[in-house]
Amino acid sequence: KAGVTQTPRYLIKTRGQQVTLSCSPISGHRSVSWYQQTPGQGLQFLFEYFSETQRNKGNFPGRFSGRQFSNSRSEMNVSTLELGDSALYLCASSRGPNTEAFFGQGTRLTVV
């Protein structure tokens, strides 16, 4: 069965632009979580969605937003990009809370 698919895999944006990243979970999974990975801060939690509802949000500024659609696909958006937003953005899907999580390959965002 297909794994978690993140698109695009690589992205280069200019400061001040906005970006939208997409995550398609494994079929039948209703929970999607997003994480940011940087060399300095490691892996940090961004959002958690279950059945189109945001259940949790990490400690990130309001420029970071997300949503989940009725087919469980999720998007996250970062507006007014800053150099510090350069990171690997990972999403993970699961059947629901406290079940095994499956990660996508990530989207590597570079802000110049």
Add this chain to the structure above:
Amino acid sequence: KNEVEQSPQNLTAQEGEFITINCSYSVGISALHWLQQHPGGGIVSLFMLSSGKKKHGRLIATINIQEKHSSLHITASHPRDSAVYICAVAGYNTDKLIFGTGTRLQVFP
């Protein structure tokens, strides 16, 4: 102090050696995950534990809930085991993971 601490940060081994990576946490959890990340970024889930011990091939994971401690063991290590191993914990009724800083393992032939 981080909520999830891993040790060691870096580990070098010769092929065939027995390897142990440790994880301690300070928060209440419903489950602990061991993850593997290869260069290039993709993360693979190795184990999800809420008690006791699990084994998959040459990998063994244990957890002691009372002591808030987990270990990942690799028996008969191989160069293909070279990766970053990450411990992460989940609270109750949530998929939100809190991560350790990872252990970079290099296994030489």
